[in-house]
Amino acid sequence: MISPREILETINMISNENLDIRTVTLGISLRDCVHPDIEIASRQVYEKITRIACDLVKTGEEIERDFGIPIINKRIAVTPISIIGESSRGDMAQIALAMDRAAAELGVNFIGGYGALVHKGYTEGDRRLILSIPEVLARTKHVCASVNIATTKAGINMDAVAQMGFIIKQTAELTAESSSIGCAKLVVFANAPEDNPFMAGAFHGIGEPECVINVGVSGPGVVHSALKKLSPEADFSQVAELIKKTAFKITRMGQLVANEASRRLGIPFGVVDLSLAPTPVIGDSVAHILEQMGLEKCGTHGTTAALALLNDAVKKGGIMASSHVGGLSGAFIPVSEDAGMIDAVRCGALSLDKLEAMTCVCSVGLDMIPVPGDTSEHTISAIIADEAAIGVTNNKTTAVRIIPVQGKKAGDPVEFGGLLGGGVVMPVSNYSSSIFAQRGGRIPAPIHSLRN
Amino acid sequence: MRAVITVIGTDKIGIIAGVSTILAEAGVNILDITQTTMQELFTMIMLVDISKAVVSFEHLSGRLSAKGDEMGLKIKIQHEDIFKSMHEI
Helix, strand or coil: CCCHHHHHHHHHHHHHCCCCEEEEEEEECCHHHCCCEHHHHHHHHHHHHHHHCCCHHHHHHHHHHHHCCCEEEEEEEECCHHHHHCCCECCCHHHHHHHHHHHHHHCCCCEEEEEEECCCCCCHHHHHHHHHHHHHHHHCCCEEEEEEEEECCCEEEHHHHHHHHHHHHHHHHHCHHHCCHHHHHEEEEECCCCCCCCCCCCCCCCCCCCEEEEEEECCHHHHHHHHHCCCCCCCHHHHHHHHHHHHHHHHHHHHHHHHHHHHHHCCCEEEEECEECCCCCCCCCHHHHHHHCCCCCCCCCCHHHHHHHHHHHHHHHHHCCCCCECCCCEECCEHHHCHHHHHHHHCCCCCHHHHHHHCCCCCCCEEEEEEECCCCHHHHHHHHHHHHHHHHHHCCCEEEEEEEECCCCCCCEEECCHHHCEEECCCCCCCCCHHHHHCCCEECCCHHHCCC | CEEEEEEEECCCCCHHHHHHHHHHHHCCEEEEEEEEEECCEEEEEEEEECCCCCCCHHHHHHHHHHHHHHHCEEEEEEECHHHHHHHCC
């Protein structure tokens, strides 16, 4: 029998340290739903999603109950809709409405994949889809959108970067009444992974099977608690070692749940995403882990190094705990969703520039950052270009999920609610990037993309 | 199929009797019991076999949890695999 100490350790992680499975995400290919008539295509989309995912929520709840571990979200990711809607005449938003209805019917909070991959250029379908994003995010509750505008292989599509600045602004304006929340459901990626289970950027890539189960783990609170017990004299080798061991245990839970979900639903297992995903709840913060390493506030000098160590140790510990690893895999730093980050912004310790540096060494990028409502579309495009450059040059995923909160200025409080959290509006540079942002064309792929 | 029942709270008379009565009625066999005190809290851990249970896992879990509420304790039942997968390679 497993020792009582081990049993109690597991129970303590779940009851007191917020260990949970952040998401079980069911990826579904919609490639067989294409039809020249958008009405029929939308109906086929709705029918396929509700048929394949009919038991997702129920099965998730059964696993939670049997193993006594919370599964916070059960979600769905689909083929990028630009591919599905391209052959249809009519308004692509209809497909989004069908997705939204399916999500509501199934009881999932988010469905991802209303997106396009335009890192090298646009097809007609991509163009129509991107133009419809603001309206879709304003009219739907559950649909998440993402656009991939750069890859290490293709470089950065600066026409798309320029357009996404406008799209984000427009989305913010259309959802102004609810703190511009539409922008929280829109991610602009460089090197987007095809099997990411986390929202808002999840989609079912074109290299994926018919359907697949991907699981995202969490557990910043567990890592934080483990580090708290470590002596202040412990050196970084010991810190890294402890994080690795803890990440291993967290990831084993993810693998167990992934196997169970796959078996019970009869859908193949894809990957476990090795992530530390914070929530606004106290005791579930990535910033607090960094502070526990000896920083007075997240964002001060040393933060990037601390995050680099954390991110690497999470991967090293997690990789052996799972048979297949993928998605974003790394520590997340969504500002509005992390109590420690919110505090650090509020007291002036954490700036947008420091966050940009931090994105060089962890997964994702500038995530859930409220900026002033009057931030220009060109400035937003330039922020996207900076993040994309980091991703493309360092051969990693980066993303921008930024919210120009209408009617708010730097320092104003903002509330998005639920897992999306809230915080303080962060200032951006007052100097213009408009000529840069409007230049267009493509920033060529870096020389080290030529690896053959 | 095996499961682990954990009882955490303040020690009092009748904990084992209360839990084992529910288990007997449910057709669940007790394989092992350990008792310990962790941070001044009474902790009892039972390994049980639920393969011949005559009630659903959900029902059993509900009954145990209700018993816990009645006695001022936290009683949980979880499939053994969660502990095995975390602590055994």
